[in-house]
Amino acid sequence: MDFKDYQGVWVFIEEKDGEIPSVSLELLGAGRKLADKRGVELAGILIGENIKPLAQTVFEYGADTVYIYDQPIFKHYRTESFMKALLDCSNKHKPEIILFGATSTGKDLASAVATDLPTGLTADTTELDVEEETGLLLASRPAFGGNIMATILCKKYRPQMATVRAKVMKALPPQLGRSGKIIEESISLQEEDIRTKVLEIVKETTKKVRIDEADIIVAGGKGLGSPEGFQLVHELANTLGGAVGASRDVVEAGWIEHPHQVGQTGVTVTPKIYIAIGISGAIQHIVGMKNSGLIIAINKDSEAPIFDACHYGIVGDAFEIVPILIEQFKKALTREEVSHVREV
Amino acid sequence: MLHIVACIKQVPDTKIIKMNPKTNTMDRRTAPAILNPYDAHAVEEAVRLRDKYGGTVSVVTMGPPPAVKAIKKCIEIGADEGYLITDRRFAGADTLATSYAVTKAIEKISKIKPVDLIICGKMTIDGDTGQVGPGIARRLDIPPLTSVNKVVEVNREEGKAIVHRKLEDGYEVVQSSLPCLLSVEKTINEVPYSPFPNMLKAARYQPHIWSVDDLEDVDIKQLGLKGSPTIVSKVWAPPKPEGGEILEGSSQDQVEKLLAVLLEKKELFQAKEGV
Numbered sequence: 001m002d003f004k005d006y007q008g009v010w011v012f013i014e015e016k017d018g019e020i021p022s023v024s025l026e027l028l029g030a031g032r033k034l035a036d037k038r039g040v041e042l043a044g045i046l047i048g049e050n051i052k053p054l055a056q057t058v059f060e061y062g063a064d065t066v067y068i069y070d071q072p073i074f075k076h077y078r079t080e081s082f083m084k085a086l087l088d089c090s091n092k093h094k095p096e097i098i099l100f101g102a103t104s105t106g107k108d109l110a111s112a113v114a115t116d117l118p119t120g121l122t123a124d125t126t127e128l129d130v131e132e133e134t135g136l137l138l139a140s141r142p143a144f145g146g147n148i149m150a151t152i153l154c155k156k157y158r159p160q161m162a163t164v165r166a167k168v169m170k171a172l173p174p175q176l177g178r179s180g181k182i183i184e185e186s187i188s189l190q191e192e193d194i195r196t197k198v199l200e201i202v203k204e205t206t207k208k209v210r211i212d213e214a215d216i217i218v219a220g221g222k223g224l225g226s227p228e229g230f231q232l233v234h235e236l237a238n239t240l241g242g243a244v245g246a247s248r249d250v251v252e253a254g255w256i257e258h259p260h261q262v263g264q265t266g267v268t269v270t271p272k273i274y275i276a277i278g279i280s281g282a283i284q285h286i287v288g289m290k291n292s293g294l295i296i297a298i299n300k301d302s303e304a305p306i307f308d309a310c311h312y313g314i315v316g317d318a319f320e321i322v323p324i325l326i327e328q329f330k331k332a333l334t335r336e337e338v339s340h341v342r343e344v
Numbered sequence: 345m346l347h348i349v350a351c352i353k354q355v356p357d358t359k360i361i362k363m364n365p366k367t368n369t370m371d372r373r374t375a376p377a378i379l380n381p382y383d384a385h386a387v388e389e390a391v392r393l394r395d396k397y398g399g400t401v402s403v404v405t406m407g408p409p410p411a412v413k414a415i416k417k418c419i420e421i422g423a424d425e426g427y428l429i430t431d432r433r434f435a436g437a438d439t440l441a442t443s444y445a446v447t448k449a450i451e452k453i454s455k456i457k458p459v460d461l462i463i464c465g466k467m468t469i470d471g472d473t474g475q476v477g478p479g480i481a482r483r484l485d486i487p488p489l490t491s492v493n494k495v496v497e498v499n500r501e502e503g504k505a506i507v508h509r510k511l512e513d514g515y516e517v518v519q520s521s522l523p524c525l526l527s528v529e530k531t532i533n534e535v536p537y538s539p540f541p542n543m544l545k546a547a548r549y550q551p552h553i554w555s556v557d558d559l560e561d562v563d564i565k566q567l568g569l570k571g572s573p574t575i576v577s578k579v580w581a582p583p584k585p586e587g588g589e590i591l592e593g594s595s596q597d598q599v600e601k602l603l604a605v606l607l608e609k610k611e612l613f614q615a616k617e618g619v
Contacts, residue, residue, distance in 0.1 A: 016512075076516070079478070079488050104510070108490045110360060111439075111478035118440055120573030123473035143579065144358060144470060151578040195487045195521040199506070204514040215612050239615060240606075252381070258530070265472055272612055282581060294609065296602065310588040312605055314598045324599045332603060333442070 003096075003135070006067075006158035009035040010095040012086065013044045013058055014105055020054055023101035023166040025061045025138050030169035031099055032062040034137075036129045040096065041065055043277030045084045049075040055182055058305040065181045067093070073189050075107050081189060081309040083112045088187050090117065095159045096135050102163035120154030122162040124264060126287050128169070142264045142284045149283065167212065167268040168287070211260060216242030217271045219262055219289070220250060223278025223299060224318065227255045232322050233277055234248065239326045245269065245289075247279045249306075263288035275319045298322070346399030346500055348390040348461045349450055349478065350423065352413035354407050355470040376555060377410060379417040382465025386528050387564040388535045390463050391422035393498055400424045400457065404449050406442060407433055412551055419546035420538035426551035433556050436569030439471070441478030444566045448559040450484065460500055462525040466491070474527065481525035490519055490527040498522070 011027045035042040043065040044058035055066040069085040100106035102124045114121035122139035129138040137160040143150035154160045220233035251261040264284035273291035297310035307313040356375035390401040402425040403418040415426035464477035481488030494508035508515040590603040
């Protein structure tokens with residue numbers, strides 16, 4: 001394998017209901033930085049049916065080139081068909097780096113492609129860098145259950161691959177009208193060649209918990225002692241008009257459902273206010289909330305690592321402090337409303 | 345009669361594990377070894393399908409000799425047979441080398457009895473990657489189906505399975521040919537307490553133990569550290585952020601100070617009020 005043949009940074013672009021989800025745009029931002037440092041092109045890969053119109057967006061968010069596989073067989077995501085397109089593209093054009101969102105689709109596709117190439121794949125990356133001279137990708141992620149960070153390298157194989165967590169990289173501001181080179185590709189693939197078939201897609205109408213969209217999150221951890229103690233988090237969230245978040249251990253203990261879990265194996269959130277109650281602050285939790293606007297921690301243990309990650313901390317008993325906070329907040333809000341009315 | 349293979353791993357309980365702050369490595373002595381919680385759901389699903397359609401559940405794992413304990417746990421859940429592949433030459437494997445070794449074990453198991461379905465947990469709690477399942481499927485050249493939260497049907501005669509794959513806003517119903525590999529979500533089932541006869545069986549059960557030499561057509565270069573394209577170059581504790589201001593005083597004082605901070609962002613709360 002001659003590494004010189006492998007050039008450029010690629011981003012696999014996802015498509016959802018005719019749009020590009022934000023994780024792919026974030027990766028274009030991250031990929032642009034790597035490509036610039038290395039002095040190479042950034043390319044997006046689009047695979048789908050009638051997907052060509054999305055190329056413009058990919059250029060506007062930073063790509064120089066877009067590879068497109070636009071065929072009816074790619075109507076639904078299926079591992080086997082998408083994998084064949086990506087393998088075809090990679091073998092033909094030989095990128096140095098391929099990035100995927102650490103979404104269910106991105107992880108599924110990347111795992112399959114890395115096995116077939118074969119090459120190394122780093123999962124759930126939260127930091128990316130590249131060595132300017134060698135092109136070696138430095139992919140860092142929380143490891144060992146999120147207790148520590150590890151930087152993973154793939155020295156002997158190309159392309160280097162990583163899946164990257166949503167909401168940790170920043171998309172560039174779009175440059176309207178920016179364009180680039182479109183390379184249309186296709187593969188000869190019959191429906192009979194694919195061993196899976198999507199029979200039906202069912203949208204669940206029940207209101208889904210989307211804590212990653214909340215402006216205010218109140219999150220609780222094992223420090224609250226019991227599912228009953230965890231109610232305190234719900235009460236404060238209700239009062240503040242926020243969503244409820246949780247640490248990994250309380251989700252695993254069954255106090256609350258997984259969609260509420262903040263952190264490496266849960267959701268990454270960036271609310272304007274994040275209040276952590278009884279959460280010690282393992283690295284795997286911190287990576288999921290550290291970009292929040294205002295972080296407040298309440299914990300009995302003054303040594304808890306969460307106090308290193310917060311803007312304001314209270315060392316104390318949540319069961320004493322939070323009820324006072326709820327009461328005082330309600331009073332303050334009423335005062336605000338009254339003064340607001342008077343001004344009018 | 346179905347033959348279902350569940351892939352499992354014994355992992356340190358990462359919730360309890362302590363890190364050695366000097367070396368930044370896991371102090372494995374501090375953490376009990378447990379069956380990866382996601383894999384318990386994989387085994388449970390395999391057992392339920394066997395009970396529904398008839399057949400056999402085999403579990404397979406790669407690990408050090410004490411991993412026998414994780415296999416016994418699977419027997420408690422209801423698995424019929426357990427296979428441990430253990431050898432120093434497997435050590436240090438990343439996901440690519442792991443999927444290679446486990447595939448070799450499954451190929452040997454399928455010579456004893458052809459395999460119809462492979463079930464893996466979504467990921468392990470120590471590696472957190474979810475990459476090994478799809479890797480095994482690719483190596484066996486069978487369809488991988490990840491994010492599975494329901495198995496609707498497995499029809500051996502017609503050679504097909506129908507499952508639900510979880511999507512961000514719902515699910516998709518997918519049909520696959522058999523054999524195929526499923527990576528299952530935790531929500532697919534609940535693992536009940538094991539019935540007493542299973543516990544008795546597990547206590548007496550001796551799994552099949554294979555070394556590299558017991559497997560066939562193994563390319564030693566693809567095993568363990570040598571067969572792993574990824575390496576951990578550096579393990580580090582992230583630089584400590586500067587840390588916040590600690591609000592001192594009585595609870596009442598603390599709350600007052602906190603309230604002042606929150607009310608600087610009062611537009612957030614009022615916006616909510618208006619809705």
